[in-house]
Amino acid sequence: MNALVMLGQERPLVDWTWIADNLPLIWDATLEHITLTVVSVGLGMAVSLLLTIAALRWRWMYGGILAVGGILYSIPSLAALAFLVPLFGIGATAAVITLATYTVLILVRNIMTGLDGVSEDTIEAARGQGYTERQVLLGVQIPLALPVMMAGLRVATVTVIGLVTVTALIGQGGLGQLILTGVRLLPPLPVMIVVGTVLSVVLAIVFDLALLGLGKLLTPWTRSQKSA
């Protein structure tokens, strides 16, 4: 045990005075965390939609997209950041690209599974009523696929919220920045580590529930089906 650790021992894990004195700092970190999450998931969603459209047109691409997505998904976030920093420098770009890559596998798979789950009979009925192909996709297939798509969006968002903390290593990180600062201060400030970790979990839960609620609002028919 070194001197630094001895000093750290005196500081409480939960220090309400510190929290009260540093609310603006905590708030800023939380906002940055939310911004990084929303931008990364948004970018991931845009890329995933493009890839899905391509896969719908050229079916053979789907396997390839899943394979590449799976490899990217397995690559540790630490390694992904390390690849991108020499290219893009320290900053938000490398962080956002890294975070977005982890959403692609989940989102593409869920969008496709959702669309594939719409029965041929339903599509045929829509065509019979005079729907154009575009109307079938926008008015029938996508709405019916929404529950599975939303499930994917929830998993992707919760995953990204946890991963954002790692980007503290390249000067981003939102709540992760609190954690890293807490550990690098001499002596370490335990309350920063606890606040950063706990709030990250809280954010994940809040976003998960919010997306769950949004999904239910967007698909009112799923509720009436269950009660029937």
Place this chain on the structure above:
Amino acid sequence: MGDVLQQAVEFMGDPGRWSFTEPGGIPYRIVEHLWLTLAAMLVATILTLPPAVWLAHHHRAEALASSIVNIGRAIPSFGLIILFWLIASRNGISSNWALIAALVALAIPPIFTNAYTGVAEVDPALVESARGQGLTDRQLLFDVELPLGTEVILTGIRVAMVQVIATVGIGAIVFNGGGLGRFIIDGFAKGPAGYGEVVVGAVLLAVLVLVAEGLFSAAMRRFVPRGLQGRHVPDEIEAAVA
């Protein structure tokens, strides 16, 4: 980028870089990375499989099985590793054991949920017919449910392993060890002059994960009897990232 490659080549050309015994050696860090992973996976598997299989066999605590993986996903491994380090160092334990404990905590959710799903979601008709043929409870578990659940159970262990290998690297922030993460963290600390080291660490870490995952999958295909392969693994359960 050319500079970075040159740095990387210089970094790898360092005389101590290929040592198994020097802390600066790549082989030394690979061995460290592997033993930390192996230790955490062994402990996590031994702790998790028996209760998960028992609960699944009796169809108890179903809500726990589905929520534990979500909880695991919401906890940032970055924060968890540092919290474990903090708590351990306050209690005078600042060795790799604290890192292993954190890795175990991260490995438990995917192992638990997959093991539970693998056993609990065996076709009820098969379970019924096994009972009808007079199989005892124990026989049902060991001769029907576990064999049919093998692939899903092993998938959970594979997912946990990928997550653990990734997280060992994050441990380098606070622990002296950290396997290949050491090069990435130390390289970042040097700023642009360390980018060569960072890239070498990143390539090695990515290759280590992909090779480990590939070998695990190959072993599964080789050793799980073909008749037991190809059961559907729910998508959500595969999702674990570090």
